Amino acid sequence: MKIVLAAAAAAAAVSGPVPGIADLNPEALKALIPETIPWRTTPSGNAFATLYGDQNKPGFYVVMNKFVPGTWDQPHYHANNRYIYILSGTWWVDTGTTYDPAGRTVPIKAGSFVLHPARQIHYDGVRTGPGAEPVVMMVFGEGPGARIECMGEKAETGPGPCADTRAKEGK
Secondary structure (H helix, E strand, O other): OHHHHHHHHHHHHHHOOOOOHHHOOOOOOOOOOHHHOOOEEOOOOOEEEEEEOOOOOOEEEEEEEEEOOOOEOOOEEEOOOEEEEEEEOEEEEEEOOOOOHHHHOEEEEOOOEEEEOOOOOEEEEOOOOOOOOOEEEEEEEEEOOOEEEOOOOOEOOOOOHHHHHHHHOOO
């Protein structure tokens, strides 16, 4: 035990203080550490942060989303592919226009990767109940990352993926 402690003390003395992120050349590396992620919280308690680009404009983007338990989207689709990595929590998802979060959604756990192909109907959210926790995900894609609703006031009308999916489902 004394040898291990002596080795650790010697290593600390030789290595000196650890440089900070501000010591790096910002032209060579740009980093956002957890304390500097620009989270924007909504009145519902969900939060969003843009890490790179702008999902509303053409080009590559990276965003983080944090959804609290009880948050659910209605069936919708995206104009372009979206690539999603679940960082923490459990995200619940279903495909199609039959909206039934309690009965049809399946769990996607932290560490999972999800592809939302362009123009394919899905909905998602975070269940409530014992052990429920927020889900945090990182979303990558090519903008503009338009989201088109299949239900509600802003729902797509006329022909398109929503109508096509309803027809396949016999609605």
